[in-house]
Amino acid sequence: MDGDVKLSQNDGEALEDPSQYRRLIGKLLYLTITRPYLSYSVNQLSQFLADSKATHLQAACRVLQYLKGTVGQGLFFSFTSAIELKAVADSDWDACPDTRKSISVFCVFIRDSLVSWKSKKQQTVSRSSTEAEYRSMANVICEIMWLFSLLKDISRQCYSVITRQLCI
Incomplete structure (x- = not known):
């Protein structure tokens, strides 16, 4: 779109x-x-x-x-022994012209394999693009913390976490 x-x-x-x-x-x-x-x-x-x-x-x-x-395209899930979490988060400030709410998006990868994603309209109207970005980053951090606990439960160690921002 x-x-x-x-x-x-x-x-x-x-x-x-x-x-x-x-x-x-x-x-x-x-x-x-x-x-x-x-x-x-x-x-x-x-x-x-x-x-x-x-x-x-x-x-x-x-x-x-x-x-x-794009009929032949899809997601690739590779098998690797080392686990490295990567997260990409962004927001689209004032995205909805009707409600003026921003949209938060994030993707979490283990190595190069997408394992979690979300795109959601924020619950409140953000006063600035910075506030919308912080809300989006808070969402992805919560997801990473949940994935850490899940990986800990299945007794795997996470070697590093990389969080960066992507512009839409």
């Missing part, structure tokens, strides 16, 4: 048959089980199920075009 596009409830004309849009989003939701990198786009599109517009359908069709072009 294009990062510059900010979908709103007031965009465009209402669809004549919104059931087509709902069925399409339902199928995309099911597809996120095997393609988790679609979660953000599908989450954004699913916010408009009650009152879908033509621009929302166009954005959903754009996701379908992306899927058509």
Whole structure:
């Protein structure tokens, strides 16, 4: 989904048959089980199920075009003996034009294998982009701490943790 596009409830004309849009989003939701990198786009599109517009359908069709072009791609999970956690976190300040809430995203990797990810609208409105970034970093730190305890329970040692920021 294009990062510059900010979908709103007031965009465009209402669809004549919104059931087509709902069925399409339902199928995309099911597809996120095997393609988790679609979660953000599908989450954004699913916010408009009650009152879908033509621009929302166009954005959903754009996701379908992306899927058509990336049929052979997937996630790679490698087997290694050493465990190294890497985390990438970011936020999109003032992302939702309707509520003015920011979106926090993070990905956690063990070596080069993606093991945890999240994209969620923040619960409160951030006063600045810095505050939104701190909320996103707090979320990823909580996830890393949970993974540390999980890895400790299965008696593996973590050699290092690398946290860095990624710009969307």
